[in-house]
Every structure is written in structure tokens, then in C-alpha cells.
Amino acid sequence: MTDESTCSDGFAGTAMNKNLKAAIRGGIVTVAQLTSNALALINNYASIRG
16 A cells, blocks of 8 residues: 555656656655555554554
8 A cells, every 4th residue: 555656657658747747756655654654553553452
């Protein structure tokens, strides 16, 4: 779920402005990091409770 490269593969080969492509990639990386952190927190909480 946190593999940002598979998400950005959808933009490979498209005729898109490279600045826009870099901005989208930055957003994807940020979302992947936030998702990873959230999952780690949930997993930690679950291990304490269970």
C-alpha cells in the first residue's frame, strides 16, 4: 500500500510538463510516508491492546 513507484508508473511516457510531474511525484511520496506512519501507529496500538 505504500509503494509510491507503482502509483507514479501511471505517468510514465506521458507528455506531461516535468515540473508538474515532479510536483505529483512529491505528493505521492508524501502520501506514501503518511500512510506508512499511520499504519505503523495502528499496528503499534493494536499490539499494545491485544
